[in-house]
Amino acid sequence: MRFSKVFLSESTDASLGVISGIKRFPSREICTPVAFTYTKGGSVPHLTREVLEMAFDASMPVVMPAENIAFAYEAVKVFQNGMTSFSGLSESIFWCSQFDHAVNSPKSLNQKDKVALWTRFGKKLIDADSYMDMMEAFKPDLFTVLSNNDTNKTSSNKQTRKSVDQSISLLQKCVERHKNSSILKDTGILAGIQGGYNVHDRTRCAETMSKAEVDGFVIDGLFTNGLEVENITFEDIEPVIKVTMDHLPKDKLKAVYGAWNPDVILKLVDMGVDLFDTSLAYLSTEKGCALNFKYPKTTKRSSEVLETVPTKKSASSECNLLTNGVATVDKPDDDLLVNGNWCVINTMPGGQPVFSDRIVNSVSSEDTNVQNEKETRKDTNKTDELNHKSKLPKLNTPPDPPKKKATPAEVEEKSAAKYSSFEFSLRDPSVREEFIPLDPDCLCLTCKKHTRAYIHHLLKTKELLAPVLLMIHNLHHYQMFFENIRHNVKHCGKAFI
Numbered sequence: 001m002r003f004s005k006v007f008l009s010e011s012t013d014a015s016l017g018v019i020s021g022i023k024r025f026p027s028r029e030i031c032t033p034v035a036f037t038y039t040k041g042g043s044v045p046h047l048t049r050e051v052l053e054m055a056f057d058a059s060m061p062v063v064m065p066a067e068n069i070a071f072a073y074e075a076v077k078v079f080q081n082g083m084t085s086f087s088g089l090s091e092s093i094f095w096c097s098q099f100d101h102a103v104n105s106p107k108s109l110n111q112k113d114k115v116a117l118w119t120r121f122g123k124k125l126i127d128a129d130s131y132m133d134m135m136e137a138f139k140p141d142l143f144t145v146l147s148n149n150d151t152n153k154t155s156s157n158k159q160t161r162k163s164v165d166q167s168i169s170l171l172q173k174c175v176e177r178h179k180n181s182s183i184l185k186d187t188g189i190l191a192g193i194q195g196g197y198n199v200h201d202r203t204r205c206a207e208t209m210s211k212a213e214v215d216g217f218v219i220d221g222l223f224t225n226g227l228e229v230e231n232i233t234f235e236d237i238e239p240v241i242k243v244t245m246d247h248l249p250k251d252k253l254k255a256v257y258g259a260w261n262p263d264v265i266l267k268l269v270d271m272g273v274d275l276f277d278t279s280l281a282y283l284s285t286e287k288g289c290a291l292n293f294k295y296p297k298t299t300k301r302s303s304e305v306l307e308t309v310p311t312k313k314s315a316s317s318e319c320n321l322l323t324n325g326v327a328t329v330d331k332p333d334d335d336l337l338v339n340g341n342w343c344v345i346n347t348m349p350g351g352q353p354v355f356s357d358r359i360v361n362s363v364s365s366e367d368t369n370v371q372n373e374k375e376t377r378k379d380t381n382k383t384d385e386l387n388h389k390s391k392l393p394k395l396n397t398p399p400d401p402p403k404k405k406a407t408p409a410e411v412e413e414k415s416a417a418k419y420s421s422f423e424f425s426l427r428d429p430s431v432r433e434e435f436i437p438l439d440p441d442c443l444c445l446t447c448k449k450h451t452r453a454y455i456h457h458l459l460k461t462k463e464l465l466a467p468v469l470l471m472i473h474n475l476h477h478y479q480m481f482f483e484n485i486r487h488n489v490k491h492c493g494k495a496f497i
């Protein structure tokens with residue numbers, strides 16, 4: 001596996017890169033920053049292979065955590081053709097990560113040379129040799145070495161020191177096995193940088209691991225997986241991310257796991273992180289929510305940018321924002337101009353747009369006038385739409401029965417109705433009569449054919465189709481988010497505009 005930078009921003013540490021040289025797919029290139037598709041048990045959650053083919057490019061790159069496919073190890077070992085063939089995703093570039101970062105981990109109780117993986121059959125203590133045996137059976141195109149990531153914001157200095165010491169020891173053993181393995185010698189290898197929120201331990205870990213014979217690094221140990229990541233701000237992680245990046249080689253791949261707030265993702269891209277995953281799309285689906293944040297593309301043309309941001313092109317090609325052969329559409333999104341400024345827009349149930357406080361990058365007055373005219377037309381259309389909606393017959397739905405004490409299901413529903421800044425809940429009764437797509441501007445299969453009201457009904461009746469439709473939208477939404485990130489890095493030199 002090779003990784004090369006093809007564009008370096010002068011104003012930030014953001015860059016565009018290309019992952020290539022994959023042994024199974026020698027002609028394929030993946031442009032970074034990119035989010036590999038999160039999988040569970042070897043498949044994209046809720047989506048069969050046939051649905052993937054219908055709604056997406058079925059050869060999308062995937063990340064399969066060893067923790068949630070460990071149960072298949074013996075079978076895959078006998079099968080001999082690797083995990084992607086075993087699970088019907090043989091066309092996908094396969095990154096095997098270590099832990100399932102979408103599921104909250106119990107306390108690991110690691111031992112000196114062993115790390116706990118929480119499989120569906122319980123805790124499995126695993127050492128470096130056992131882990132590399134697993135990698136040889138799974139045959140990934142890229143994998144993260146075994147490390148101790150059992151740290152978060154509350155970890156003591158003793159815990160962060162232990163995680164670094166153990167991770168360095170495990171890395172040395174895994175790298176040695178990697179060099180001597182005929183099966184894995186062409187496989188990309190990522191080291192897990194640990195140290196929690198302790199700047200000293202982060203520095204020590206990054207300095208040591210930067211000398212290892214690896215293709216890149218995962219900045220890990222920031223949270224103990226699952227939804228805990230939603231409560232972590234960029235300000236929380238900035239000091240340790242900065243000190244880690246400062247000590248790592250600029251030209252190697254950098255990855256961060258997890259369902260981070262999209263604003264944090266943007267800032268991580270601007271700090272030089274290249275590789276992410278789509279666990280946010282999965283976790284949002286599990287809550288019965290639809291991602292609805294919008295992220296603007298810059299209107300700058302490449303010719304304007306070239307005057308201020310010099311590009312470095314690879315010998316093979318300019319990074320043209322392709323992912324699996326799907327080209328980026330360079331059309332600016334008109335809906336993202338508010339009072340002449342770009343901003344993040346969330347559309348809450350009820351059709352009420354909620355605008356972020358973060359107003360950035362003013363545009364020219366000429367553009368503003370054109371945009372105001374477009375907005376006026378759009379407002380007129382929206383008024384027509386609302387008038388039409390008011391004429392629709394009300395659903396003859398019986399009122400909810402009086403409740404004395406909330407049942408567990410009701411508590412769950414109430415909890416899921418909480419809004420984050422980037423998603424809204426389809427369990428919320430307010431969407432019961434919303435006969436509009438999840439996102440009127442979205443081109444995914446779900447938004448083309450189905451309404452919020454229908455998906456609300458599916459969730460209420462616990463139909464399995466509900467998470468299928470939500471997953472299609474959320475995954476598509478997250479892929480478009482990264483497409484826009486690549487566009488802005490290329491044309492503006494930064495993701496956070």
Ligand SMILES: [Zn+2]
Binds near residue numbers: 444445448473476
């Ligand atoms: Zn959609």
